[in-house]
Amino acid sequence: MATNENLPPNVIKQLAKELKNLDETPPEGIKVGVNDDNFSVIFADIEGPAGTPYENGLFRMKLILSQDFPHTPPKGYFLTKIFHPNISSVGEICVNALKRDWNPTLGLRHVLIVIRCLLIEPFPESALNEQAGKMLLEDYDEYARHARLFTGIHAVKPKSKLKSGANSEPAALNVDHTNTSSKCADQKTAISGGAPPLPSPLAPKAENMQxxxxxxxxxxxxxxxxxxxxxxxxxxxxxxxxxxxxxxxxxxxxxxxxxxx
Known part of the structure; x- marks a missing residue:
């Protein structure tokens, strides 16, 4: 198991500062798990962006830093199964920020944001999952259906626990049906301005003028x-x-x- 001793002291110092910043002010939809004993493996939970097939999903991933980081980019893996053109069946991530576009000055925040943006805008031209890439290009609805299915099975968000004594029943459902008819009658009277009702057409007609x-x-x-x-x-x-x-x-x-x- 890799430890902080495998990284240069200056890199450890920079990573400690960056991880603290990510923990205190995380990017939108991203939560980083900090392990003080091992900075070479960074874990993060990414929320599926709204309006995508990954919405309402929570995806765990990790970044593995090499001994010569930051001169070489980290390797990224999704630990949660996902149906995505740029993520292989074993979770390997294909994104330019971790390859040809890598720059030693780029921080972990930038990398994580780029990976989340990949869920919003996939690149089927450089697909690791050929089925997902082909489906995205030829039939988006079918691709979205598969992606939502994977999200619903593998990436369901944990339900938040209710507070003790809290009523889980929505207040709007507590409707009093006992006085429904009288309330409707009052509503009709209010609409008509309190005017007396018209005589019923079934009422008997008078036979003469008297x-x-x-x-x-x-x-x-x-x-x-x-x-x-x-x-x-x-x-x-x-x-x-x-x-x-x-x-x-x-x-x-x-x-x-x-x-x-």
């Missing part, structure tokens, strides 16, 4: 009727009440004429 007048009495206080119109309605009502008396007089006049004959 029944109608009994069911709907005339009133001068009806909204929308002027004073003159109300007076005319009152006179009309009075005329209707005098009709039976006029008819009675005609009957008495006819009886008198019959007596004379």
């Amino acid at each position: 029944d109608q007048s009994a069911a709907m009495p005339l009133s001068t206080e009806v909204v929308g009727v002027s004073g003159s119109e109300a007076a005319a309605a009152t006179l009309k009502e009075a005329a209707l009440t005098k009709v039976p008396a006029a008819g009675k007089k005609k009957m008495e006049a006819r009886k008198k004429s019959l007596r004379r004959l």
